[in-house]
Amino acid sequence: MANIIYIEYAFTVFPVQPTSDILIAELGEIGFESFVENENGVLAYIQKTDWQESIVDGIAILENENFKIEYKVKEIEQENWNATWEENFKPIQVGDACVVRAPFHDAPKVDYDIVIEPKMSFGTGHxxxxxxxxxxxxxxxxTGKSVLDMGSGTGVLAILAAMKGAAPVEAIDIDNWCYLNAKENVERNGFPNIKVLEGDASLLRGKKFDVIIANINRNILVADIPIYAKCLNAGASLFLSGFYLEDLDMITSKCGEYSLKFEKNLEKNNWVAAKYVF
Incomplete structure (x- = not known):
């Protein structure tokens, strides 16, 4: 039996987000089957039998002047595939208590061990x-709080919330790959009761939560903050990310229009994750 040969595209992109998300979505539509996100962009893989040299010529984002994207291409034989995948997908440690890893990584001794098979979904912790x-x-x-993970990707945030005692927990993503992958991951981590849905904020009509987590992008957040506010119980928390430090004032101002008060933010490489209270 002949070895399967994969073609690897190593994309370097700027800005990393939302460029990587858009790029992964467009590549997935033309046959790329696996992705690894890193600090510089994305590694994308396709079987050589499904590949041709001109395969990325029609990718819209590659022709968009608002994004800077470069890439290199190489072949990887099947015998090296697992080693290549494992080399590029590293476990992520968050503080002393949490590790996000793939199934092929050794289990760590931490309070929260999250096993994610990312496939085409965003949200590995990288x-x-x-x-x-x-x-x-x-x-x-x-503990005991109802939680919504909006734009859930792999479902990793919903899974950690459940590990910390949240219930009930819902995870929603508009992308079909993310929806399917999150369903697999909540099962894999022993939380089949996490309700995974495919869709957008229109699914929130009439629902209430103690916590909403939304890691999407600035424009969607601004559009959906009024919807989130309607879904928050008194004393609830809203965690928002997917935007840069320079956008924090605008996000905070929008939240203020709906009685959401800024409490604190984290910052890493100019990206921000902010907490608001209702």
């Missing part, structure tokens, strides 16, 4: 925004 949102969850009490 990106600054996911890392900071995990840190927010670790630093706050989630």
């Amino acid at each position: 990106h600054e925004t996911t890392f900071m949102m995990l840190k927010h969850i670790l630093e706050n009490d989630f």
